[in-house]
Amino acid sequence: xxxxxxxxxxxxxxxxxxxxxxxxxxxxxxxxxxxxxxxxxxxxxxxxxxxxxxxxxxxxxxxxxxxxxxxxxxxxxxxxxxxxxxxxxxxxxxxxxxxxxxxxxxxxxxxxxxxxxxxxxxxxxxxxxxxxxxxxxxxxxxxxxxxxxxxxxxxxxxxxxxxxxxxxxxxxxxxx
Amino acid sequence: xxxxxxxxxxxxxxxxxxxxxxxxxxxxxxxxxxxxxxxxxxxxxxxxxxxxxxxxxxxxxxxxxxxxxxxxxxxxxxxxxxxxxxxxxxxxxxxxxxxxxxxxxxxxxxxxxxxxxxxxxxxxxxxxxxxxxxxxxxxxxxxxxxxxxxxxxxxxxxxxxxxxxxxxxxxxxxxxxxxxxxxxxxxxxxxxxxxxxxxxxxxxxxxxxxxxxxxxxxxxxxxxxxxxxxxxxxxxxxxxxxxxxxxxxxxxxxxxxxxxxxxxxxxxxxxxxxxxxxxxxxxxxxxxxxxxxxxxxxxxxxxxxxxxxxxxxxxxxxxxxxxxxxxxxxxxxxxxxxxxxxxxxxxxxxxxxxxxxxxxxxxxxxxxxxxxxxxxxxxxxxxxxxxxxxxxxxxxxxxxxxxxxxxxxxxxxxxxxxxxxxxxxxxxxxxxxxxxxxxxxxxxxxxxxxxxxxxxxxxxxxxxxxxxxxxxxxxxxxxxxxxxxxxxxxxxxxxxxxxxxxxxxxxxxxxxxxxxxxxxxxxxxxxxxxxxxxxxxxxxxxxxxxxxxxxxxxxxxxxxxxxxxxxxxxxxxxxxxxxxxxxxxxxxxxxxxxxxxxxxxxxxxxxxxxxxxxxx
Numbered sequence: 061x062x063x064x065x066x067x068x069x070x071x072x073x074x075x076x077x078x079x080x081x082x083x084x085x086x087x088x089x090x091x092x093x094x095x096x097x098x099x100x101x102x103x104x105x106x107x108x109x110x111x112x113x114x115x116x117x118x119x120x121x122x123x124x125x126x127x128x129x130x131x132x133x134x135x136x137x138x139x140x141x142x143x144x145x146x147x148x149x150x151x152x153x154x155x156x157x158x159x160x161x162x163x164x165x166x167x168x169x170x171x172x173x174x175x176x177x178x179x180x181x182x183x184x185x186x187x188x189x190x191x192x193x194x195x196x197x198x199x200x201x202x203x204x205x206x207x208x209x210x211x212x213x214x215x216x217x218x219x220x221x222x223x224x225x226x227x228x229x230x231x232x233x234x235x236x
Numbered sequence: 237x238x239x240x241x242x243x244x245x246x247x248x249x250x251x252x253x254x255x256x257x258x259x260x261x262x263x264x265x266x267x268x269x270x271x272x273x274x275x276x277x278x279x280x281x282x283x284x285x286x287x288x289x290x291x292x293x294x295x296x297x298x299x300x301x302x303x304x305x306x307x308x309x310x311x312x313x314x315x316x317x318x319x320x321x322x323x324x325x326x327x328x329x330x331x332x333x334x335x336x337x338x339x340x341x342x343x344x345x346x347x348x349x350x351x352x353x354x355x356x357x358x359x360x361x362x363x364x365x366x367x368x369x370x371x372x373x374x375x376x377x378x379x380x381x382x383x384x385x386x387x388x389x390x391x392x393x394x395x396x397x398x399x400x401x402x403x404x405x406x407x408x409x410x411x412x413x414x415x416x417x418x419x420x421x422x423x424x425x426x427x428x429x430x431x432x433x434x435x436x437x438x439x440x441x442x443x444x445x446x447x448x449x450x451x452x453x454x455x456x457x458x459x460x461x462x463x464x465x466x467x468x469x470x471x472x473x474x475x476x477x478x479x480x481x482x483x484x485x486x487x488x489x490x491x492x493x494x495x496x497x498x499x500x501x502x503x504x505x506x507x508x509x510x511x512x513x514x515x516x517x518x519x520x521x522x523x524x525x526x527x528x529x530x531x532x533x534x535x536x537x538x539x540x541x542x543x544x545x546x547x548x549x550x551x552x553x554x555x556x557x558x559x560x561x562x563x564x565x566x567x568x569x570x571x572x573x574x575x576x577x578x579x580x581x582x583x584x585x586x587x588x589x590x591x592x593x594x595x596x597x598x599x600x601x602x603x604x605x606x607x608x609x610x611x612x613x614x615x616x617x618x619x620x621x622x623x624x625x626x627x628x629x630x631x632x633x634x635x636x637x638x639x640x641x642x643x644x645x646x647x648x649x650x651x652x653x654x655x656x657x658x659x660x661x662x663x664x665x666x667x668x669x670x671x672x673x674x675x676x677x678x679x680x681x682x683x684x685x686x687x688x689x690x691x692x693x694x695x696x697x698x699x700x701x702x703x704x705x706x707x708x709x710x711x712x713x714x715x716x717x718x719x720x721x722x723x724x725x726x727x728x729x730x731x732x733x734x735x736x737x738x739x740x741x742x743x744x745x746x747x748x749x750x751x752x753x754x755x756x757x758x759x760x761x762x763x764x765x766x767x768x769x770x771x772x773x774x775x776x777x778x779x780x781x782x783x784x785x786x787x788x789x790x791x792x793x794x795x796x797x798x799x800x801x802x803x804x805x806x807x808x809x810x811x812x813x814x815x816x817x818x819x820x821x822x823x824x825x826x827x828x829x830x831x832x833x834x835x836x837x838x839x840x841x842x843x844x845x846x847x848x849x850x851x852x
Contacts, residue, residue: 146534229813
């Protein structure tokens with residue numbers, strides 16, 4: 061197979077588990093498993109490997125990034141710079157429910173800004189933040205390419221389109 | 237499947253697939269990509285169940301296809317050979333479709349398209365106005381084939397352009413034919429594709445790379461997503477031909493991580509092409525070796541810029557570098573590299589399938605072929621369309637797009653995303669081609685087309701794009717990093733009602749400086765949305781600055797909400813939903829908004845069933 065990610069072999073672990081194992085770096089076993097599918101020292105694998113690690117842990121801990129740097133034989137600063145450059149990567153644990161509000165042009169023109177506004181208000185979060193109880197993360201995405209659904213949000217991979225403010229709040233209730 | 241070793245093997249396979257097709261079978265083509273968000277999977281399941289229970293498996297085939305284009309009516313299906321189009325289906329509609337249409341050939345009237353103005357019901361896809369003016373060339377297989385089945389593609393002349401190229405043409409012939417076709421890059425800038433290939437071919441070096449740029453980052457654009465999901469083999473075939481022409485053995489498809497279905501379909505397609513020997517060593521006995529790898533993007537708009545994209549493939553931050561050297565001489569890992577956009581590559585097979593003169597005659601003098609557009613925003617028929625170059629904006633927005641919803645007035649159309657511009661009604665009759673659009677101040681761009689109505693504030697739109705560019709600027713060069721920030725601050729000020737005389741002139745000055753001096757196309761084109769909105773809607777800027785008024789009633793700082801005591805019935809819906817608890821009032825009595833607590837979110841306006849909330 062042409063693609064280098066091998067994440068299908070590894071289960072995704074929940075946020076509590078990842079907090080315990082990830083943030084203090086006690087358990088990098090999942091990462092070690094992953095590394096077997098990647099060639100050591102090949103720096104072009106940095107982004108795919110960070111993606112795989114994030115898929116497994118939900119976010120990238122410092123320990124995980126350090127281990128990846130060592131494995132690919134690149135500097136820690138390089139790994140940190142790449143991980144902070146791309147919006148896909150998260151350096152802090154994320155919520156159990158991830159709400160991504162599309163802020164693409166079509167959604168914007170059809171009221172996406174207001175959808176984000178009510179969610180920020182209701183959850184007491186700014187875009188990019190996670191609730192203290194790790195229940196919700198609120199994020200924005202530049203465009204999901206589903207403009208015919210606009211305005212649209214995605215909660216845990218499920219698309220909710222043609223939102224009104226009322227419907228947005230009703231949907232949020234289902235996840236509370 | 238057996239590996240194909242020669243040109244004759246591929247021809248024989250193509251013939252045998254065609255002969256094995258049962259001409260009497262009815263095919264139900266269900267969009268399983270965009271329509272998935274509307275429950276296409278449940279509809280497929282319902283069809284499978286119904287067909288199984290009635291024992292119709294030999295007579296009816298379900299084809300899970302890519303996008304049919306008419307996304308506004310999702311979920312949609314097509315039934316062939318009759319060519320019937322059913323829209324906005326639910327699983328409950330399925331038994332009736334099976335018993336009426338599939339078993340008895342009768343059309344289910346309530347599920348077909350109804351023309352809004354005349355109430356006329358139209359049963360056949362090709363008669364629906366949305367499809368009538370379109371010309372499906374690049375999208376010829378989208379919505380028809382199962383993108384996860386290479387045989388479907390081969391049955392529709394798939395890989396026969398490759399076969400012709402490898403068996404009868406030299407790489408130079410291929411380049412000459414692409415040059416002759418007049419094909420220009422569909423990613424935005426419109427550089428002639430054949431010339432680009434020629435540069436890469438003549439560059440010195442044994443190792444050369446080919447990249448398909450599938451990092452469709454423009455907000456409001458989903459053309460590439462539809463092709464990647466709906467017809468991945470067309471891109472792969474285009475890439476193999478390009479690889480042969482320039483002499484590359486490795487190709488990359490750099491695709492956005494936000495497109496999981498596209499990635500999945502590409503993976504399947506590459507694997508099937510490898511199994512058949514269409515990718516790998518000595519392809520069809522021609523001596524050509526070529527493999528394709530997928531690289532997932534990681535959410536950075538700037539990676540659509542070619543030098544940033546290559547940095548990202550190399551495993552670095554996606555930061556552009558100055559050109560020259562151009563990728564054709566020194567690109568990926570400093571080797572000669574050719575980068576083409578998805579839609580450009582999807583055009584390649586067409587140029588070789590038919591006579592090149594045929595392709596050359598499509599479109600206008602300097603813009604050949606067709607163009608895909610993602611039609612979205614305030615337009616009735618949102619969706620994916622393919623039109624010949626030279627069609628007018630009016631035909632696209634009103635004839636294909638069905639006009640503006642809710643009887644509102646057309647105000648502008650935004651073309652080309654953050655690098656493009658907003659064109660007003662005066663441009664509705666101008667043709668869509670590279671040169672007409674750039675002379676109007678917009679660009680062809682990748683094909684996002686967002687329609688805006690009278691309720692859209694053009695200052696707010698300019699501010700939206702500037703904010704986007706600000707967030708996506710990689711930070712390497714000063715004009716883009718700081719220049720756009722300063723422009724953003726001025727736009728913020730204007731939208732907040734704190735604009736000063738001279739602000740518009742400052743914006744124009746800064747825009748010119750940034751266009752001249754930014755390192756890459758992201759920065760160089762970033763001022764376009766501001767410049768075009770000033771050019772065509774300067775009065776709106778002036779209302780914000782002089783009268784502290786937002787004519788479209790959008791900018792929150794220039795708005796207030798109040799409740800009309802006459803119209804308010806005291807239902808309490810607004811009070812219940814106000815996130816700020818800014819609304820007070822007893823049941824069945826008129827309510828009031830406390831302006832000090834109100835954050836102008838607009839929920840009350842949205843939920844009031846009596847239109848009693850007034851925005852002023």
